[in-house]
Amino acid sequence: MMMERFALRSRGLLAGVAMSALLAAPAFAVSPPDTLVEGFAIDDIITMDPGEAFELSTAEVTGNTYDLLVRLDLSDTSKVKGDLAESWTVSDDGLTYTFKLKPGMKFASGNPITAADVAYSFERAVKLDKSPAFIIEQLGISGDNVAEKAKAVDDTTFQFVVDKAYAPSFVLNCLSATVASVVDSKLVKEHVAAVKPSADYKWDNDFGNAWLKTGYAGSGPYKLREWRANEAVVLERNDNYNGEKAKLARVIYRNMKESSAQRLALEAGDIDVARNLEPNDLDAIAKNADLTTTSAPKGTVYYISLNQKNPNLAKPEVRQAFKYLVDYDAMASTILKGIGEIHQSFLPKGDLGAVDENPFKFDVAKAKELLAKAGLPDGFKVTMDVRTGQPTTGMAESIQQTLGQAGIKLEIIPGDGKQTLTKYRARNHDIYIGNWGQDYFDPNSNAQTFASNPDNSDSAKIKTLAWRNSWDIPDLTKETEAALLEKDSTKRADMYKDLQQKILDTSPFVIIHQQLEVAGLRKNLKDFKLGPSFDTNFVWTVSK
């Protein structure tokens, strides 16, 4: 009797607890009508200062919140168009670029945009000398000469002097990189911190770097309201923007790492866009009537590379044989489906002069013939460092299987991304599988790393991908440099076509595919479009 009463009581108690724990009234989940909410893995962001940031997620934020002198023309990405600049001229000697700014523009703070702001932006980027600064420095600009090389002639005229008669397309493309974003100098100067000069850093202040890491001093269609590391980035419409105002009042990037969680939130309507979807979730979204998907090729190529320190891999026939031992078609229809397009040359589609023909097919007989010619008819043993995760692991397994058909025994050494990269950068690998995203939207960015290696010694100052694979190529290096100085865009494009052909024929790089960026979105979203690079993933045109 007692026992029963106790049991009944505790049962009632349990039910009560369970009810109160779960009973939350059903609420209709939907993101606010004036806000774009994106689920996005934004944990790579380490700074919001455009002079310092070099991460992909940050590039997207910077692209939407800052203006540049010139910006990539999305209708033809081999060209640029004016952003803050109304027009520009190049002097006959090809050294002096003069930009005329549009009149009457303002920063988000309300301060006027003048040529002095542009000059200050270049000065701070070069003097800070952070990761992306080389994009400007390679034009012959340094902390010591920036004051005379990048200066304001008057309020609306900015003059930029380079050290060689580079191809104007190259210079302008460099100026369209996020590091050349124009900051509000008056606002930044209110937040500079004093620094004690040292051998590594000669200047007496930090040019507002500490403040701009989380602060904002731009003039783009959106302004940065807040970045909380690993949590969220919040953008708000900039009512002082000099062009067409953003359609939505706010954009919120929520840090979500998990593909399935992104999919659930998208299905429920809590987010409008899901940015890191794996193939199976993408499939489910494509089938959902309320949702749709979109994709765009990005400037990142995936490749395997053969270290020339390994005597077997250094044989030209072996290098060539590897290019026939990748089953491109099988990869395209399985592990790369929806996330990559087969692409075998080093310039991503959309670059000036990019070659979009893929000459290599999986061909074991041809590869065996080449191996026999190299004196290795029975194959050999070799290792490959593979970062865990997809698509690299799946690609490596496929390659392991196809290499095996020609007698090459591949041992896969799995590792964390940073770990395999550390080994690669020290040239201690046999084969490495990885990706390379171009640093700025110009063919020189990838040409310089795949097709040039000015110094193959261990103490080299410039360590390109060719260097990482000990591929000593003085002739190609000269050709890459020459392409940089070709003024005629058509001729310049032809030179890159030639370089790509030579890399296809002789290089230790087996380039496999170009990355596709995919996103899942709610159907009520209008004009959401992914750009050819992360800093052109514009959100200001989006409406609901």
Place this chain on the structure above:
Amino acid sequence: MSVAENQATAGRGSARAVAILSSIGRFLVIAVTTYLGLLAVTFFIGRVIPIDPVLAVLGDRAPTAVVERTRREMGLDLPLIQQFYIYVKSALSGDFGTSVLTTNPVMSDIRRVFPATIELATLGTIIGAVIGVPLGVLAAVRRGSLIDQIVRIIGLIGYSVPIFWLGLLGLVLFYAKLQWVAFPARLDVVYEYTFTPITGFYLLDAAMQGQWDVFYDAYRHIILPASLLGYFALAYISRMTRSFMLNEMAQEYIVAARAKGLSERRIIWGHALRNAAVPMVTVIALSYASLLEGSVLTETVFSWPGIGLYITNSLQNADMNAVLGGTIIIGSVFIGINLLSDLLYRLLDPRTKAG
């Protein structure tokens, strides 16, 4: 206890105080050695892993000159012993350095992420204890019955099912299908603008500011991950309660109490459970401590910006300052909770009163 016994003449109260003080002293010694060991092990693991820490700061695309300069700035060109000395010196003054990933001082990062974990773990433990203890008692009292079997199965599932799987299942059911709970995050997007946290415990902050709509929203976000953690705590707590209770129920004093004609209810609640409560405190405290370490998988699935996610993320990016700082904070909490449960044990155990 020998210290306490020797000084029994000094009176019961002071004997207990001495006992407690001596146990605090013992714990301090253990704590200090544990800290130093923790520091050394974490530091050297961080330095021998084959990952270049400069990569974490600059990424793969930085030019060589910048890489070399940054290496000097980070002091990585110094001998290892010297690096360790510098680290310990600044750690002792409460400076754990700056996190590479977030660019904030590690301590301020932890102040931000730890409340999120504490809030989740506390709610989880409360759910686990409030449901787990009665379930365990019930299973013990009705040993071998259907209820006992059900409790056993609940416990088994809790032990054996991967938490991220159960988490996703929970999301699919309660969030996607039934819409009872809110999506993975701490708050809805709309409240990003109206709500400024004070302590970092959102439920508490919302209640303090009287923003009951925010409170309700925070509740809808926390309840599923907290229930999930609560379920795992429950699995453990109910099994332990059951075995403690069975142990007590077999004692002679229970027979004596029955012989005295006490009601079964009083025997169970007033006598058996009271004695079982003593070891229960340790069990609940330990399960709380393990939840405080941050359940990485739960935090990942529910996009919960807690300390587990913070440390894992830092570790994957070779952000060693953050890993070291986080490890030491968690170590402190673990040691602190052990000390606390030991003190509670002494307060609750009737034998220490008699001593």
